[in-house]
Amino acid sequence: MESSPLISIGLPISLFIIMVGIGLTLTLRDFGQVTMNPRGMIVGTIAQILLMPLVAFAIAPMLGLGPALAVGLVIIAACPGGTTSNLFVLLSRGNIALSILLTVSASLITIVTLPFFTNYALQMHFGEGADISLPVGKTIAMLVVIVLLPVAIGMFIRTRAPERAKKAEGMVSIFGGLVLLALIIALMYGSRDRLLELLAQAGPAAFLLNLVGVLIGLASSRLFGLSQRESLAVAVELGIKNGTIALMVTLTLLESSEMSIPAVVYSVMMYGFGAILIMMGRRLVPITP
Known part of the structure; x- marks a missing residue:
């Protein structure tokens, strides 16, 4: 699984297409709407980029995770919101413009923060002298190419051909979901010999990370006076990750199937939490005329 060309080449290409889809949802007007009241952006970005990895660092020793699973948990915690988070926010009647901007801003900041948190986790759990490390320069360059560039391309297409962009947006979201599903199935099959053991270890940690992330999103938003719609957007962005x-x-840079298990488990569980937020939002937030 680690050395498969399908993973080393196909996964970055798939992610590039998915990030184009995020760019297709974004216009310059969205920036203007949110910057007029930036509290939601500030609260949501800090919670995604800083608090979620810190929660993962706390959960790993508390549940006695092995080194590989502990690092994997930090990696999924340090990732930005996923491509489907905007759909969950829309269905929960949350603030969709804030959700889109949180996805994009966290994706761009992640270019720098993800290598930092990953290497810190590797040093903490494998020791200073360990062979395993994430090449920072290569990682930043790869993330720029498959995150920053495609978002810019998507925004350009949205500006030039808004109707086509709107049609393509849905197809890209479906593509993203199918890619993630295919990866989850392949990883579970590849780790079938130790799957139950790994799931038993990573399952509670992924569940707790997801639960705490959603609660942090709701609590911090209300603490800083955000509206219900903004609070839902922040909570969904913290719960629905870009697995x-x-x-x-984990697979192309660190070449570790075991480190990918927390991301796999989290990516399955997060849809359950997303469904709960949808039900909550539809009960609490009135339909906008």
Whole structure:
């Protein structure tokens, strides 16, 4: 699984296409709407980029995770919101413009923060002298190419051909979901000999990370006076992660199927939490006329 060309080449290409899809949802007007009241962006970005990895660092020793699973948990925690988070926010009647901007801003900041948190986790759990490390320069360059560039391309297409962009947006979201599903199935099959053992270890940690992330999103938003719609957007962004980025880091850069298990488990569980937020939002937030 680690050395498969399908993973080393196909996964970055798939992620590039998925990130184009995020760019297709974004216009310059969205930036203007949110910057007029930036509290949601500030709270959501800090919670995604800083608090979630810190939660993962706390959960790993608390649940006695092995080194590989502990690092994998930090990696999925340090990832930005996923491509489907905007759909969950829309269905929960949350603030969709804030959700899109949080996805994009966290994706761009992740270019720098993800290598930092990953290497810190590797040093903490494998020791200073360990052979395993994430090449920072290569990782940043790869993330720029498959995150920053495609988002810019998507925004350009949205500006030039808004109707086509709107049609393509849905197809790219479906493509992203199918890629993640295919990866999850392949990884579970590849780790079938130790699957139950790994799931038993990573399952509670992934569940707790997801639960705490959603609660942090709701609590911090209300603490800083955000509206219900903004709070839902922040909570969904913290709960629905871009598991494809985590799998790209663990499989193509670190070449470790075991480190990818927390991302796989989290990527399955997060849809359950997303469904709960949808039900909550539809009960609490009135339909906008």
